[in-house]
Amino acid sequence: MGQIKVTQKRSVNGKRADHRRTIRALGLRRINHSVVHEDTPVIRGMIHKVQYMVEVEEVKAKGKKK
16 A cells, blocks of 8 residues: 655644544644555544544655666
8 A cells, every 4th residue: 555644734722532632643743743654444534534634645655776
C-alpha cells in the first residue's frame, strides 16, 4: 500500500472528546503538524471521522536504485 500525509488544519479546542482522541491517535499535536502513515482502512476510517480538521495528500513512493 502507499503512504499518505495527514496535516492538522483546525484546532481541537471545543471539539468532541472522541475527535480529540482520534487526532492524537493519528500522531497530530498542533495546527499545521504533519505525519505520514501507511494507507490502510484503519487510518482512512480515523481520517474520515475528523475530516473537517485535517488535510490529506498522497506521498509519492521513492524509487529504488539498482
